[in-house]
Amino acid sequence: MTGFPTGPSLPTGVTVEVFAAAFEASPTPMVVTDPRRGDNPVVWANGAFLALTGYGREELYGHNCRMLQGPLTDEAVLQRMRVALAAGRPFEGELLNYRKDGTTFWNGMTINPVRDEAGEVVFFFSAQADMTDKHRLEVAMRDANDALEREVAERTADLRSALEQKTALLHEVDHRVKNNLQVISSLMLLKARRTPEGDARDALQAMADRIGALSTAHRMLYSEGDVSRFDFREFTADLIADLAAGLDEERTRIETEVDSLALSAAMAAPLALLIHELATNALRHAFPEARRGRVAIEARRCAAGMRLVVEDDGVGMASAPDNPAGFGRTLVEMVVRQLRGNLEWSDAGPGTRIAITIPLTGADAP
The missing domain is CATH 3.30.565.10 (Histidine kinase-like ATPase, C-terminal domain)
Structure with missing residues (x-):
């Protein structure tokens, strides 16, 4: 890590080499770039970063980290990162990166500027994490959710179809019952007219009227959109x-x-x-x-x-x-x-x- 500033922020007796040894031993992938050089090249990477990307140090040093990008890397995230680094601001984000062998991995990174005593950015330090398993789980959960939504939609469609069939059947039943009751009422009225005046005729007339009321009830149910319920106000108005x-x-x-x-x-x-x-x-x-x-x-x-x-x-x-x-x-x-x-x-x-x-x-x- 030659070139790191050794300003007063370091504790007494602690050297840059001590920090470098600690970072090298860390399981977290880390990389340092130098914006003062052309194209902000890599100047240091620890072993975890080499293991994550598959590159050796001689292949990384002196080159920009864009060598990890590929055709499926999100350009919008790249643009946000470029704007942040150009302004000397920290950046957090996830990118689809490519290893040396061409396989992809999701790289969750935080990039922070390192400034000298004058406040100038002299390095960018990035800690990274392999987020591939997280994204794989998200994809699996999304696929499972999509499959569940499709199954729910299919079952809902089946239930709706069954309900429509039941509704049509109940409407047909009400229609036929109404017609049959009307026929019975008509027959009783016909018989009443041919019966001499008296209790028998009155009884036939009354029963025909009652059957007619039942016929009206089924006519109302037949006309209702909801076969399970009816509006009592409209029902009463029709009867009256x-x-x-x-x-x-x-x-x-x-x-x-x-x-x-x-x-x-x-x-x-x-x-x-x-x-x-x-x-x-x-x-x-x-x-x-x-x-x-x-x-x-x-x-x-x-x-x-x-x-x-x-x-x-x-x-x-x-x-x-x-x-x-x-x-x-x-x-x-x-x-x-x-x-x-x-x-x-x-x-x-x-x-x-x-x-x-x-x-x-x-x-x-x-």
């Missing part, structure tokens, strides 16, 4: 539109105030029966002798899930005519039990008020 189609709006009307609740598709059929039964019972029995009135349907979120209220301003339960063959109240109570709900019948003064609390938990929660 069917009921109100034959009403004399000057005499009776149906009003609704329903929250937009996303409910499980499994609740569609029982809710269709429930709303249809309560609304039609009110329309048939609450307003005798051409009495004017209204039926109000309200559904709101509540702490327990959903509260459904059907209220009319008619004659009330006490004044309504008895119907020994009636099945409506029994059906309502049965459906409420199926939905694990609570049912309350009360006098609305005037009229009747039916309040139903239905729990919405898990998949059924809004």
Whole structure:
């Protein structure tokens, strides 16, 4: 290491030769260049650097370190290094270098300027490290990540395809059930028309209407994009539109105030029966002798899930005519039990008020 300054920074009794011996014995590759000579050549390298590059000292000394560069060395990193060295600043970076035998290695280097007492850069000292294993691991991890992303993408595509097939199948099921229910309802209506007036005809008519409500429920599910859930506000509006189609709006009307609740598709059929039964019972029995009135349907979120209220301003339960063959109240109570709900019948003064609390938990929660 001839030519190193021996300024006052060296401890007493410690010579440049002592430092040179320590650096020579270090397992860390080290090299020193002299910017005062043309092309900043190598003036010293330790044994670890020779082992890393495969060159001998006589092949390195007097030559610039660019002899370690090759076609795949990153030009952008080289440019940053050149700018730093030209300004006398330290540099840190990683470069793909080439050994004497042409094999490559990733060289992690730190280059620091060595200045004399006047502050002039007289040497550049670089400590280096073979980062090849690190880069190989990074490449392996990147390849593994890419493979994992491809596998996830393929499985996602498979699941999406399976979901689309399931959706199409469920839509087809709802469509066919709707059509079959419409056929059954039509047959029952046809039979009702050919049946003499009386309880039998009324029963056939009522059952046809109930089947029609179930058909409407499946029609709504068929039109929904998500086969697992439906919007209760739109669902109720569609049901009431069917009921109100034959009403004399000057005499009776149906009003609704329903929250937009996303409910499980499994609740569609029982809710269709429930709303249809309560609304039609009110329309048939609450307003005798051409009495004017209204039926109000309200559904709101509540702490327990959903509260459904059907209220009319008619004659009330006490004044309504008895119907020994009636099945409506029994059906309502049965459906409420199926939905694990609570049912309350009360006098609305005037009229009747039916309040139903239905729990919405898990998949059924809004």
